[in-house]
Amino acid sequence: MLQIKNLHASVEDKDILKGINLNVNAGEVHAIMGPNGSGKSTLASVISGKEEFEITRGALSFEGEDISEMDPEERAHKGVFLSFQYPVEIPGVSVTNFIKTAINENRKAKGQDDMPAAEMLKLIKEKADLLEIDRKFLSRSLNEGFSGGEKKRNEIFQMAMLEPRLAILDETDSGLDIDALKIVANGVNKLKSNDNAVILITHYQRLLDYIVPDFVHVLMDGKIVKSGTKELAYELEEKGYDWIKEELV
């Protein structure tokens, strides 16, 4: 589904990704772990098409198609979704209006008509229930004054509404208490199928107890330096990252 080959990316002439190789197939869950500043969020942004990052070398393809030059909205239409580490506050636009717009813009891109209002309401209710989101919450301005946990839950609500093929969850676990973490993880697990894939970006193994990865990758200094199964996450939790650095030397 997602193929990344020797990907180099920079921002303002500073190299951040220095040769990433990663293959994600449908039905898989990949976890990307690594110390601060290793390039995890940059990788997420580059896959989603944030314009301030420039791909300087390598290939980025999705479903066999080169997406490296595509606009972020085109990638979204193809099924790429990013759950933001820091979702942006947009006063004046309600969660409901935002998600309605997003759904219908995606449909428009596929040549479909707007979703009928009744169907939209039903879908919103169903997905809000899945993530135990209160109705009142949906009429509030997008992310404005939301707690860290509310913002993350709102991201997963959007993911549930949009049903992406590839979901990248960038530190979705940070700022969540254990109850909220369980709700979010449960939501992600329910959305998981053999047709879609998830990339989890996280510092901590904690999330991986609830969303179990098939593969764990360690990202350091812009490269994936080690890959393994979920046992690698336990090892990292126990020993930190230094032993990998030593291994590399």
Place this chain on the structure above:
Amino acid sequence: MSLKDKLLSSYIAFEDHLEADSPLHDLRHKAIKTFEDKGFPTKKEEAWKYTSLNSLLKTDYSIFPKQDHAVEFKEVKKYFLHDIDTYKIVFIDGVYSSFLSETTHNKLDVCLMSSALNKSKYKPVIEAYFNKIAKEDSLTSLNTAFAKEGAYIHIPKHKEVEKPIEIINFSTGNEAAVLLQPRNLIVVGENSHVQIIERHQSLSENAVLTNSVTEIFAEKRAFVDYYKVQNDGPSASLIDNTYVSQERESNCNVHTFSFGGNLTRNNLNFYQNGKHCDSTLKGITILEDKQHVDHNTLVHHIESNCESHQDYKGIFDDSSTGVFNGKIVVEKEAQKTNAFQKNNNILIEDKATINAKPQLEIFADDVKCSHGCTIGQFDEDALFYLRSRGIAKKEARALLMYAFANTVLESVKIPELKVRINKLIANKIGVSLGFDV
């Protein structure tokens, strides 16, 4: 001949047709003298530093346009709030159109300035209110000298006007260029409520310059909601001089939506003459090409315990220019005043310009006054966030514009007007979002 000279000589001809014993005669005479002395404002004056009338004044305008232009309702329906019932005072090239209008004399007067100025039964009101708060600046004086037509609205005490009143000035372009000078007087009695929508609309590509004066009097506990829809064609320019006088516990709101026109200057002046007045001045300006809009506001706090709220949002594309010059004066007696002013602007293109200048003159010591002005660009992170959800760049920008303007839109109290403004904004930025923010 310069436009000024043409106006001065036209006045002599105009004066011949007026009754010499009319009480307005002296007023007009004085006014034309003021205009003669001061002339059109130039950029040398502080208040006109960023707005030049020079290019407009080169045009040879017809000062008394011919009067035989019928307009079919279906041609102009879209400019009315046609989905609800309203009173309508409609002018075509400065002349009243009884065909398009719907006036009333049933317990309230929604009619014509020409009747009010000429019929004796209106004399007490005219004597008490006409030209009583209008400034003696050159453009207002020019309007006063030639004032003969416009809307006359008089709401007696304890009356809630059951439907909005629309004042629409059409220009047909029957002549190459026309100067229009509507003069409106609105008197809202004690404890009465009224909603008014004002619009200037050119129906052709020919040049129009409108120099409009509106005086609004809100008596004790009166409630006035006034909306200015400025979405005229690219060859139409407007100088709007509006004066609002408020008595005790009255509440006046003026919303100005500036999307169209060539050059627009809004001189909006509020005077709070009684305690516990509330004034709201809000505006959304969205400009492109070489459009120019200048908001010049004054809130004069004269008595204690009053409030004023100003909130102006501007979005400037291409090489459009905006001006916001907001002055708040708090007199020594006006203790416990709360006066707030906000002016936020987004510049889309590097060539777009906004000149913002708040002016606070505070002579009282127990007041809360604040002003905040921002000039920025679209938040790139917010744009990326929206786009990553599949919302195309243009629509994402539109959504952010709506969100930005929403604090002004949310206080529009006529739902049909709000829908209309939403559509105008969507048209202006070329999107269809399918919902009202």
